[in-house]
Structure formats: structure tokens, C-alpha cells
Amino acid sequence: MKVAIITGANAGVGFGLVQHLLQKDESMTIVMACRNLSRANHARGLLLEEFPQANIDVEIVDVGNIASVFQFCENIKKKYQQINYLFCNAGILSALGINWKLTISMLLTDPVGLIERADATIQAVGEINDDGMGRVFAANVFGHYAMMRSFEPLLSNSKDGRVVWTSSLTADGSCFDINDWQGIKSLTPYESSKWACDLISVACHDRFQKENLPISSFTTSPGVVASNIGDLPYWVTELRKLLHYLMRFVGVTSQNISGYRGAVADAFVALTPLSSLNTTLRYLAATDRWGTSFVEEHPLDIDISTAKELIRKCELAYQAHRHKLP
Numbered sequence: 001m002k003v004a005i006i007t008g009a010n011a012g013v014g015f016g017l018v019q020h021l022l023q024k025d026e027s028m029t030i031v032m033a034c035r036n037l038s039r040a041n042h043a044r045g046l047l048l049e050e051f052p053q054a055n056i057d058v059e060i061v062d063v064g065n066i067a068s069v070f071q072f073c074e075n076i077k078k079k080y081q082q083i084n085y086l087f088c089n090a091g092i093l094s095a096l097g098i099n100w101k102l103t104i105s106m107l108l109t110d111p112v113g114l115i116e117r118a119d120a121t122i123q124a125v126g127e128i129n130d131d132g133m134g135r136v137f138a139a140n141v142f143g144h145y146a147m148m149r150s151f152e153p154l155l156s157n158s159k160d161g162r163v164v165w166t167s168s169l170t171a172d173g174s175c176f177d178i179n180d181w182q183g184i185k186s187l188t189p190y191e192s193s194k195w196a197c198d199l200i201s202v203a204c205h206d207r208f209q210k211e212n213l214p215i216s217s218f219t220t221s222p223g224v225v226a227s228n229i230g231d232l233p234y235w236v237t238e239l240r241k242l243l244h245y246l247m248r249f250v251g252v253t254s255q256n257i258s259g260y261r262g263a264v265a266d267a268f269v270a271l272t273p274l275s276s277l278n279t280t281l282r283y284l285a286a287t288d289r290w291g292t293s294f295v296e297e298h299p300l301d302i303d304i305s306t307a308k309e310l311i312r313k314c315e316l317a318y319q320a321h322r323h324k325l326p
Contacts, residue, residue, distance in 0.1 A: 008090030
């Protein structure tokens with residue numbers, strides 16, 4: 001019986017991914033790794049109405065808190081002998097508001113960029129979590145890195161373990177500075193963290209291969225999904241949704257809008273034979289104007305030396321936190 005762990009599974013892309021996986025294999029065990037118990041249980045109830053025979057487990061974890069991550073990992077190790085899929089999906093975008101001047105300018109000059117990127121979103125700069133780490137990096141990257149490292153034996157036990165990192169179509173090398181690897185000084189810490197996911201995915205896959213571990217690492221993007229990840233006002237999200245539908249109709253394929261469509265790429269890399277996948281690509285969920293979902297492939301221009309240096313820094317932080325465990 002296959003086991004899939006999905007962080008942030010109670011809503012959006014994570015919830016849609018559970019639906020995709022159970023539609024293909026209702027015998028698969030789903031572990032919904034969520035921060036809020038009541039929301040997770042509500043989502044689980046909805047899923048069981050749709051898939052009454054499904055085996056869905058709820059485990060609480062705050063991916064932005066390393067103690068919570070380690071406790072979650074211990075709970076999983078006590079329950080399961082193997083993990084087939086680890087979906088590093090949960091994340092945050094720490095938004096302070098909207099730059100309305102830039103919004104109007106982009107609406108007139110670059111409407112596609114306005115709805116595909118977070119340029120007009122004012123992101124918080126310099127946020128540090130209780131562990132002394134960049135807040136966005138901790139939630140989007142490091143918590144998942146610690147999970148992956150802790151679960152390597154269980155992933156190996158499956159003989160085809162797959163780690164799937166949720167990146168973003170807006171992330172590229174210009175967003176990331178290895179000297180500010182946690183994005184603390186960055187004006188775009190969200191995009192910085194998502195490029196870090198790409199870097200880690202590629203570098204970790206190389207390590208798995210060199211160590212002959214039966215684990216693969218992939219990076220995906222949900223495209224544009226009308227979620228509340230930035231905690232923006234409801235009316236802003238709804239207005240953007242109308243723009244998303246308009247842009248989809250005129251042919252912008254990144255406009256997936258729903259979490260279910262945004263999860264297509266994650267499901268694809270999980271269920272496609274390994275021989276047909278390429279770990280140096282970012283798999284992007286896409287939808288045509290008629291509502292047909294498909295997956296696009298985007299090459300990643302990864303500087304491998306930067307990727308290895310980021311892994312070195314993450315590993316040092318991971319080992320330092322492990323040694324603090326009681």
C-alpha cells in the first residue's frame with residue numbers, strides 16, 4: 001500500500017492533489033500534514049464524502065517551526081514503514097498589502113505579469129521566526145528539507161521514493177542570493193524561497209543518485225491559483241479571479257485558478273513512470289482556454305555550485321537543530 005504525505009493538504013493545491021491521487025488509487029494512504037486541526041478534519045470529511053473507502057490520516061505540523069517538524073517526523077516513523085511520496089506543498093507569502101500605483105501601471109502595460117507574478121504585492125522584509133531563521137524560508141523550504149532528511153530511510157524503503165517540491169513560475173536565479181540564502185534581506189522572500197526549492201530539488205536528486213538511494217526529487221509549479229496564500233482581502237482575491245478567467249480565455253495557460261487544476265503537475269510527477277521524467281525540469285500545471293488541464297515542461301537554469309552551497313548551509317542548520325533535540 002502506497003503512502004503519500006502532503007503538507008498543506010486541507011486547502012488549495014494540497015486538497016486538489018489528494019483528489020487526484022485518490023481518483024487514481026483509492027487504496028493509497030494519504031497523510032494530510034496540516035497546521036490547523038479543525039480545518040484539516042473538515043477537509044478530511046469532505047474528502048471522505050467523495051472517497052468513502054479512502055484511508056486518510058491527519059497529522060498536525062507547523063512547517064515553519066522546526067520542533068513541530070521533528071515531532072511530526074517521529075509520529076510518522078511510528079506509524080509507517082515506508083513513504084512513497086513526500087509533497088513539499090505548504091507555504092506562506094508574507095504580504096503587507098498591494099502597491100496600487102504599480103498595480104494600475106501593470107494593468108495597462110503588463111496585465112499578464114500582473115496576474116502571474118507578485119510584483120504588486122508588498123512583501124514583508126526581515127521577518128525572523130522563533131527558531132532564528134527567515135520566516136518565509138523556514139516555512140517554504142527548511143521545514144520540508146528537515147522532513148526529507150528525516151524520511152530518507154522510509155522513502156528508500158518504498159524502492160521508488162519521490163520528493164516533490166512546489167516551486168513557482170515566478171522563481172528564477174535573479175530572485176536568489178546565496179549570501180542571503182534565507183531571503184531575510186530580500187524584497188521578494190517568497191520568490192527567493194521558491195528558487196531555493198528548485199536548487200535543493202536538483203542538488204538532492206544528484207546526491208540520491210551518487211549514494212544509490214532509490215529516491216528521486218522533482219520540482220513543480222501550480223501556475224496561478226486563486227488562493228488566499230498572501231492573506232489579501234477577500235474582494236482582492238475575487239477580483240483577481242475574474243482577471244484569471246479573462247486571461248485564461250485569451251490564451252494564458254498558467255491560469256489554473258482552482259487548486260485541483262493547480263495540482264495536475266504534482267500528480268503527474270507522482271504517477272508517471274520514472275523513466276519518462278526529468279529531474280532538471282520544472283513541471284508546470286497549465287489549463288487551456290476551454291478548461292483542459294495539461295502539464296508543461298520548463299528547463300531549470302540551475303547553477304549547481306550555488307545549489308550545493310545551499311544544501312551545505314541547510315544541512316548544517318538541520319544537524320544543529322537535531323543536536324538540540326532532547
